[in-house]
Amino acid sequence: MKLSLRSRGLLVFAAVGLYVACVGLLLSNERDHLLDMARRVERIHDEEAALSKSLDALSNGMLKLSALPPGPWFDDSFGEDAVLDAELLLAGLEGLQVHTRSFDAEIGQLRGHIARLRQRPSPPALAALQQMMPPLHDRLDRLDGELRTARAELWSRFYNVYDRVTLITVTTSLVGLIVFGAIVIMFFRRLAWDIGRLEQRAASIVDGYRGPALEVGRSDEVGSLMGAVNRMQLQLRQREQNLEITREQHSHREKMAALGSLAAAIAHEINNPIAAIVGLARSMATVPPSEGGASPPRLILDQAQRISNITRQVAEFARPRPPRLELLDLNGLVRTTCRFIAYDERFRSLKLQLSLDDGLPAVRAVADHVTQVLMNLLVNSADALEGVTSARIDVATACTGGEALMMVSDNGAGMDAETLARAFEESFSTKRGNTGRGLGLFICKDLLERDGARIELASTPGLGTIATVRLPLGGAPG
Numbered sequence: 358m359k360l361s362l363r364s365r366g367l368l369v370f371a372a373v374g375l376y377v378a379c380v381g382l383l384l385s386n387e388r389d390h391l392l393d394m395a396r397r398v399e400r401i402h403d404e405e406a407a408l409s410k411s412l413d414a415l416s417n418g419m420l421k422l423s424a425l426p427p428g429p430w431f432d433d434s435f436g437e438d439a440v441l442d443a444e445l446l447l448a449g450l451e452g453l454q455v456h457t458r459s460f461d462a463e464i465g466q467l468r469g470h471i472a473r474l475r476q477r478p479s480p481p482a483l484a485a486l487q488q489m490m491p492p493l494h495d496r497l498d499r500l501d502g503e504l505r506t507a508r509a510e511l512w513s514r515f516y517n518v519y520d521r522v523t524l525i526t527v528t529t530s531l532v533g534l535i536v537f538g539a540i541v542i543m544f545f546r547r548l549a550w551d552i553g554r555l556e557q558r559a560a561s562i563v564d565g566y567r568g569p570a571l572e573v574g575r576s577d578e579v580g581s582l583m584g585a586v587n588r589m590q591l592q593l594r595q596r597e598q599n600l601e602i603t604r605e606q607h608s609h610r611e612k613m614a615a616l617g618s619l620a621a622a623i624a625h626e627i628n629n630p631i632a633a634i635v636g637l638a639r640s641m642a643t644v645p646p647s648e649g650g651a652s653p654p655r656l657i658l659d660q661a662q663r664i665s666n667i668t669r670q671v672a673e674f675a676r677p678r679p680p681r682l683e684l685l686d687l688n689g690l691v692r693t694t695c696r697f698i699a700y701d702e703r704f705r706s707l708k709l710q711l712s713l714d715d716g717l718p719a720v721r722a723v724a725d726h727v728t729q730v731l732m733n734l735l736v737n738s739a740d741a742l743e744g745v746t747s748a749r750i751d752v753a754t755a756c757t758g759g760e761a762l763m764m765v766s767d768n769g770a771g772m773d774a775e776t777l778a779r780a781f782e783e784s785f786s787t788k789r790g791n792t793g794r795g796l797g798l799f800i801c802k803d804l805l806e807r808d809g810a811r812i813e814l815a816s817t818p819g820l821g822t823i824a825t826v827r828l829p830l831g832g833a834p835g
Contacts, residue, residue: 362577365544373537380529387522394515401508407452408501416494417442439483443471459500463493551579559586567594598783598803682808684719684831685727687754687761694731695752703739707748714754719831720761726804727763727828730812733801734765734824741769741822756830763826772816780814 360368447467450460470486473479551574558571570587573580691713699709735750742748745768755762772780783799798812805812809829816822 360577362579365577369537369540369544373533376533376537380525380533383525383529384522387518387525390518391515391522394511394518398508398511398515401504401511404453405501405504405508407449408497408504410449410452413449417445437478439478439486440471440474443467443474443486447471460496463489463496548579551575551583555579555583555586558590562586562590562593566590567597598799601800682721682723685722685724687720687722687727687763687828688713688715688717690724690727691731691752691754691763694728695735698732698735701736701739703736704750707739707742707750709735709750709752712751712753714756717754717756717761720828721831722808722810722828723804726808727826730801730804730826731763731765733798734826737798737824738765738767738769738822741771742767745769759830761828761830763828764823765826766821766823768821771818771821772814773818777814777816 447464450464450467453460454464466489467486470482470489473482474486554571558566567590570590571583573583573587575583692711695709695711698704731752735752738750742750747768749768751764751766753762753764753766755764781798781802798814802812805826805828811827813825813827814822815825
């Protein structure tokens with residue numbers, strides 16, 4: 358998924374917000390526990406306060422009721438005092454009703470005793486009220502003890518939850534700081550590393566680096582910038598290749614033009630003495646030939662004709678041709694090129710043999726390109742035959758499958774699979790020293806592909822190499 362730096366920043370911000378929200382939810386839950394326990398402690402405190410009032414009222418009532426004299430000393434004033442004390446106790450028990458309903462029976466009994474004492478104070482009614490006090494006091498004491506125990510337990514749980522909340526807060530803060538800090542550090546560290554690689558590669562391209570493209574492992578703006586640098590490198594390389602090819606073609610045309618001018622001048626200068634020699638030879642034709650050989654005039658005529666043929670071949674080869682697709686006689690172009698290059702000293706120690714298809718139709722190509730390709734192939738074969746005994750180069754033409762084939766083969770050292778796979782690479786050369794720049798086959802391939810043709814190589818180590826050029830016929834599209 359392609360994410361920009363801004364999107365990644367928003368994603369990290371959202372992750373931090375989600376983490377904080379989860380921690381806040383957890384702490385909120387613990388806070389609710391704390392608040393619940395605080396409310397329960399408050400309720401217990403209120404119960405203890407109400408119970409304390411009830412116990413005080415009960416204690417006072419029991420003391421006063423137990424101090425009332427029974428028997429004949431009892432009168433109506435004692436009954437009124439007992440009712441007053443009993444009503445105080447009843448008010449304390451009713452105060453407990455807010456917190457507990459466990460004293461409903463005692464409250465009912467107490468109201469009954471108060472009603473009887475009001476209706477008719479008597480020692481039996483007072484005695485019944487006095488007998489009710491001790492069990493009620495015991496129950497209130499037990500309730501007081503239970504409330505104290507519950508309060509202590511709640512406080513213990515409160516402190517435990519408080520400690521847990523503190524631990525969660527500290528732990529989640531440290532974990533969040535470590536995790537998100539590590540993520541931020543890794544992000545900026547990788548970003549800085551990629552920017553450094555990008556800066557280094559850009560500087561290398563300026564210095565002439567044209568190797569493998571920069572590996573792009575990002576999908577954000579930095580990755581897009583890396584892709585742009587790679588495209589820039591590719592475009593610079595293609596532009597340099599085109600400039601180099603154009604330079605080579607221009608150099609080739611200049612050489613051919615200079616050679617044509619030189620050939621024309623030489624032919625002009627040579628033709629005059631040749632004409633004089635031919636005239637003298639014809640005037641001497643009456644001289645009888647020497648015994649067992651040709652006559653001197655005939656020898657002069659043969660050598661003069663040979664000089665004339667050489668100058669004509671050089672002039673024909675160096676004749677400027679338009680750099681456009683046209684119908685060509687491939688066999689004639691091959692013969693002219695091979696006759697011309699045969700004067701190179703590298704071809705004096707090897708056998709250059711032609712095997713041309715006389716029925717080959719015209720091909721559609723750029724003559725200058727075909728000449729340049731054939732010369733490069735012949736020179737490469739001659740270099741590969743250095744030091745080989747019985748060195749031989751075969752040049753053949755044929756027609757098959759709607760194409761014209763031009764094949765150049767040699768019996769040189771050949772190439773292994775790895776070298777063959779890189780043969781058309783720019784600046785790749787197997788020639789020793791600085792004799793090759795690795796542009797010959799690269800330029801050949803580019804020139805032919807521009808003209809709608811193609812070139813193939815086949816090689817066997819120790820047996821030689823075959824280069825096959827496939828050219829479209831004259832009726833085929835260019």
